[in-house]
Amino acid sequence: MSLPNDVELTRPQYVGATVTRREDPRLLSGEGNYVADIKRHGMLHIAFRRSDQAHALIHKIDIGEVLSLPGVIGVYTGKDIAEIAKPYKATSRMKNYQATYIPPLAIDKVRYVGEAVVAVVAESRYIAEDALGLIEVEYRPLPVLVDPEKALEPEAPKLHEQLGSNVLAEREFARGEVAEVFVNAPVTVGGRFHFTRTTPVTLETRAAVAEYDKGAKSLTLHSTTQIPGIVRDKLSEIFDLPGPRVRVIAPDVGGGFGGKTSLYSEEIVASAISRALGKPIKWVSDRMEDLMTTGHAFDEVVYADIAVTKDGEIVGLKADVIGDVGAYSIYPWTATIEPVQVVSFMPGPYRIENYAARVRAVATNKTLTGAYRGVGRPISVFVMDRLLDMAARKIGMDPAEIRRRNLVNDDEFPYKAASGLVWDKSAFQSCLREARDKIGYEELRREQNLARAEGRWVGVGIASYAELTGVGSRIAVAPGMPINTGTETCNVAIDSTGAVTASFGIASQGQGMETTLAQVVAQELGVKLEDVEIILGDTAAVSHSTGTYASRGAVFGGGAGTLAAQAVREKIIRVAGHLLEAAEEDIEVGDGNVWVKGTDSKMTIRDLARALYSNMGSVPKEMRDEIDNLEATKVYDPFFGTTTAATHMCLVEVDPETYNAKIKKYIVVEDCGKVINPMIANGQAHGGVAQGIGVALMEEVIHDDTGQVLTASLVDYVVPSAVEVPSMDVMHVEAELPGTIGGFRGLGEGGTIGAPACIANAISDALSPLGVEIMELPATPERLFRLIEAAKSL
Amino acid sequence: MKPALFDYIRVTTVDDAIRALGSCNDAKVIAGGQSLVPMLNFRMVDTPLFVDINGIDDLRGITETSNGGLRIGALTRHFELEVSPLIQERYPLLHEAMKYVAHLAIRNRGTIGGSISHADPAAELPALAVLLDAMIVARGPRGERQIAAVDFFEAPLTTSLEADEIVTAVELPPLPENSGWGFEEFAQRHGDFAVVGVAALVGKYGARISVFGAHNTPLRAREAEKAFGSGDTNAAAEALQSEVDPSDDLHGSADYRRHLAGVLCKRALNNAMSGYAL
Amino acid sequence: MKGKIEIRVTVNGEEHHASVEPRLLLADFIRENLDLTGTHVGCEHGICGACTVLMNGDSVRACLTLAVQADGAEVETVESLGDSENLGSLQRAFREHHALQCGFCTPGMLMTATDMLRKYPLETEDEIRVGLSGNICRCTGYQHIVDAISAARDERNKK
């Protein structure tokens, strides 16, 4: 009996297949394990008294009779915590950057509403909250800064007295002859764009359970974090504990979207108190805390202009970005993470030789901003693609056509963008082309004209963008930060029972990485999908990892997983060569078996593992000394990273009386390289677009003049429901695979990057007869009402 | 957040409820809890005692009255209103309006008595009570009284109910014969409280118009009704816009709400007129 | 006399007796007292729907119901639909259609869908979307959830 010649046939192609998710059964049946589900013997709960002042000196904290309330165990202020946890800050080598210390609990001064001031430890969350009400905090108010453009002014009061100004970071650069092209350009358009502040709203609020083991002098923190490795490294420093004695675990996590990519005060306070009391400490954020304290998103004003020729060719771009970064520079990403990306990505996928930009990150009395799905790019695409539409309108060109003329062509890659980023070859033009074809662009325009004739306000929107994903060690995710975001580690091990485990430092917050990484490892190793255990989000699993953010999971995890699996496979082949008495070139591995090509000489990998580990004598000592084990740890560094490109198109109708914008059609065409699991990739696009719709139409964190957060519940911070999100079409073009291992490009953020611009363009198109341009999001009915009323009264 | 401590007593008769309410200053009724519990969870209310009326069977059910109207027990859940054949047949606009009230899980618990007593100016049921000339039936230590809906709602979350009274039923007189109806509501997210809504009836008597979300109470828009005369929707809408006195909040400015009141008024009246003409 | 109150609640067919503070939310009773952590808490003001359970057959918000209000009631949580070894048909439809990502909203979605499927024809996609509007999902963009419920509706209609 002989095996088929085409051995590939016997090796299932897991990569590229729609495989149902292995995490689903537990999540569908309530058997998942989220941080809030954790219970420990003797566990205590903490709740925080948070500042109701945006900017004030803490004059006095009076805890009154709190400690006599039954069930209350302790009360901690900023000074108490400072004695047991070192302060920390987000440093960076970037020029013109000023770091700020972040006290886990405010000391002497509060800088935003929601900042934690006092922590109460009690036997239950109910009692802890009872206690909070009994504490009196006396403040001496200071002038409040809510407007970043005012906070910029030299005479503005300072949030951090030791710093020279409220400008935490500043960068300026120019390429080409910007001033000159603007003087000579036949057509220029521009204006002031405003992308308001939003917040991630993961369905699971942030939570932490800290357990300090006095005997072992070790700390275990279960956290809803996306970055267990970064949290571990910093906690080890803050508590002076060696790495092995700090373990950070992210179990099932209910969504991240970037909001859980920062180190949070509560993680430190819970750990500090657990260490002080020797008891497990649990903190689960309520929704109000979550809306007020989880890293906010965006919040930029951008003054931008482009110059184009009469043929629609972009000849110059100028941008001045003012980012409102809130009260502190967030750890680890720094205050640069969001605003600097705005200028870096502003030219987008377009050919722009002359570009000048300035960006300033300004501290205000608001919640810190951090990373949120898309980081910087949703606004850079909003500005750039709005400018393109405005230019197209001015020269009378179709918006799809102006994009076609300016998108980098296939033969121009690798293309160095004016901001210095390098795009590897990606399907810029074909995404646009496919999107046009798929949505039936010409037909849509005809429909639009008919609708207009009936007095309906219908508009077509387009947005094209490129994102750098899987960014390796060449470029830090945030400029100058002293953390390596350019590598990830995977350990693949076959143990003495023959079981396969692939361990990663990255964590999953719903992206299905237990499934997709198993697909990659199973395929590369040659075992059955169901036979690969995946361990994620545990700092004990690998020596170094930063986590899941910046659309890096597939590129880094897939890459490191491939390398480690291949290394183990090589070991398997060596051992099999000996056991099956064949040349290594003749050994094939697949489906959990090894065999000699063209023969029926075959054994299971399980038996092979037993032979190596347990049945002394079956593998000679020299070989065992050389091979050691069926295990390999590999680090992958994609160095430059790779480009993911997409075009979104949509059809929007604005009710000419209520001014409500309704999305009637939506299509995404993206090039994310080799798709590991199409079902999961589509889900990522759907979810990303849904969040982009929220950003475009309804989501906004609103502060009043005194810095109070007015959107402190999900009644007032409105995220879309199933009714406001349309059905959409998602298409993947796998044009030419990039040079990353496996040909993977990152995805996950994309939907949110393209949708705000696409929808803003569609609404502007719908309202073009009135001359209304959307320069600010979200385009709520209220905003449209004001814009339309103003336009009508002209 | 979690609620602060409170006492709780469950009653099975209206008399016991009234007694319990009288036993403690600031005691409050809890019915479906769909407005109360969110406020408790935010620690926005400080109520020493809750009197749970869910066990009072007498407060349930929809029955026909002798004058051809309906009596709706205070504990009737929103979902029961939504699917009641009697309501669908006699008050199709109430049936329609129920689709806009929150979501199934909330309609399963929320009660008409709770909605009326809570008196949210953006809620549907109070506005319909005002439109339909409903009588709110209340009982207290001094006995039972009937309060016309238009007199019941005094200010946001404030009614003419005494602290020791409870609402036992809402009585709807029959709809005037041959009425067309219209119901229009705008909210950016489905199921949210209305930014503005307008309900209207049109018949040979002219129009009845009520608006919610545009005033500090649900408003029976008499001026707009007058302006409508025998069919001028534009005049009615214009009159309504000057009759309402909306306030600003995060979901809409006063100006936008006023604008919407006019738009929705026209739409509701037009629908009502086409129903009437049929 | 802010005393505790004795309650008897049947959860997933099992009767439980407990003495609880009146302020205890049904969601916390289910999660903390009964260790049924499938019911999630996402907002505690009724918007997100993650805590939705069935009480006497009707979907309700466990965060807006006091545990004492469930005295004498039959409560069903996501755990009643099937376990990971033996998923129920709605759970299977969710899995097949990739109707969940992080899984946090999922128990509430499933319980809401169970009630919707009993009460409404759900003939159109719009109707399904309206039915889901009280349950927020931040991961899926809802499309696959709608697909899963459409499939469950077809299954139901066959019976």
Ligand SMILES: Cc1cc2nc3c(=O)[nH]c(=O)nc-3n(C[C@H](O)[C@H](O)[C@H](O)COP(=O)(O)OP(=O)(O)OC[C@H]3O[C@@H](n4cnc5c(N)ncnc54)[C@H](O)[C@@H]3O)c2cc1C
């Ligand atoms: C997410 C969400 C969305 C919602 N959307 C809407 C909406 O779109 N439209 C809408 O109208 N409502 C909406 N609601 C509110 C819902 O309809 C409530 O059910 C209703 O307003 C109150 O009814 P209840 O029985 O739950 O009252 P409870 O919450 O129990 O009580 C509310 C108030 O009424 C008092 N009360 C209750 N019953 C009586 C009585 N018989 N006599 C005297 N006083 C009494 C209570 O003391 C309390 O002050 C929403 C609620 C939520 C949580």
